[in-house]
Amino acid sequence: MxxxxxxxxxxxxxxxxxxxxxxxxxxxxxxxxxxxxxxxxxxxxxxxxxxxxxxxxxxxxxxxxxxxxxxxxxxxxxxxxxxxxxxxxxxxxxxxxxxxxxxxxPMGVYSKKHKSFDAVPQGGSIAIPNDPTNGGRALLLLQDKGVLKLKPDVGFKPSVADIVENPRRLRFIEVDAAQTPRSLDDVDAAAINTNYLVSAGLSPNDAILKEDPKGxxxxxxxxxxxxxxxxxxxxxxxxxxxxxxxxxxxxxxxxxxxxxx
CATH class of the missing domain: 3.40.190.10 (Periplasmic binding protein-like II)
Incomplete structure (x- = not known):
């Protein structure tokens, strides 16, 4: 039983x-x-x-x-x-x-060639995401850090065409957001979303510029x-x-x- x-x-x-x-x-x-x-x-x-x-x-x-x-x-x-x-x-x-x-x-700017953003030369190339929101986010980060100036009242989606001051004559290369880590071999620096940065095996601690986490x-x-x-x-x-x-x-x-x- x-x-x-x-x-x-x-x-x-x-x-x-x-x-x-x-x-x-x-x-x-x-x-x-x-x-x-x-x-x-x-x-x-x-x-x-x-x-x-x-x-x-x-x-x-x-x-x-x-x-x-x-x-x-x-x-x-x-x-x-x-x-x-x-x-x-x-x-x-x-x-x-x-x-x-x-x-x-928090978005950051990264480089394989330079240890600080100040080392990026005049006319240097910067990769940013090519979609309006994340590309605009990268430009707003650069404006916040004093690298460039955008038109007033551009909201969250400024484009390269909205840059009104670019004293270092930086060149902006727009690429798919997922490809920004790969672009580091070809540009002076790249603005990279952290999720793609981590999946590419890179460290957020290596950012030469970093977005304020609030926002x-x-x-x-x-x-x-x-x-x-x-x-x-x-x-x-x-x-x-x-x-x-x-x-x-x-x-x-x-x-x-x-x-x-």
Whole structure:
């Protein structure tokens, strides 16, 4: 009888396993490689306790995750800040919106040729991201550090055409944001988003100029507008903003990525 009871219990546990797995709601979350993907992997076990089975889907650029979300190929994404999302919605009509702030990746300027920005020569070449939001962010960083001056009231999306003072006659090379780390072999310096910097094996501590971590560039979780009030959205945001994930960010990234909640 004892063996029969044990066998029955074992069989019940086998049946309960799949049933438990099936009870989790699958949520596909789009991210860019590097820190965003790593953080979402840390979110997964916390989310599972809240009934969510997170599937982390990596994209190599900044455009496709929003297009995929808008098309219903994802339930959420986590890779962008508010100025970028606002620009994408205005340009492409995406019906998506932010539901929770996450982390900040202070942008920096890096160089393989110079140990300080003062060493960049007259007429030196500077690579910046070619999308309006992140390219503008790079130019605003350079203005903040006194390198150049932009037209007044340019907002968060200035372009190279908005430069009104460039005393060092720097040349700006616009490249895809994901390619800015690779451009370091060919330019004097490059403005690089931290997520791409880390995934390329470089250190944020090597920045020769660095953005103030405070500002509008805190990243966020976005979902389709039609989904924003669904129960799983709150569970996803709270799982991300849990003490366990905050501790992971602090331990893993040592200040290169900053929890913003």
């Amino acid at each position: 004892k063996h029969l009871l044990l066998a029955a219990g074992f069989a019940a546990s086998i049946l309960a396993g799949p049933a438990l797995a099936q009870s989790l709601q699958t949520i596909r979350v789009g991210v860019t490689p590097g820190p965003h993907a790593q953080i979402l992997e840390a979110v997964k076990p916390v989310a599972a306790k809240r009934g969510l089975d997170l599937k982390v889907v990596e994209f190599s650029d900044y455009v496709v995750p929003n297009a995929a979300l808008d098309a219903g190929e994802l339930e959420a994404n986590s890779f962008q800040h508010t100025p970028y999302l606002d620009n994408q919605k205005a340009d492409r009509g995406f019906r998506i919106e932010a539901v929770g702030l996450t982390v900040n990746f 509008p560039y805190v990243n966020l979780i976005a979902v389709r507008s039609a989904d924003k009030d669904k129960p799983w959205v709150k569970e996803l945001v709270e799982a991300y903003r849990s003490p366990e994930v905050k501790a992971f960010i602090a331990d893993k990234f040592k200040g290169a990525v900053i929890a913003s909640w």
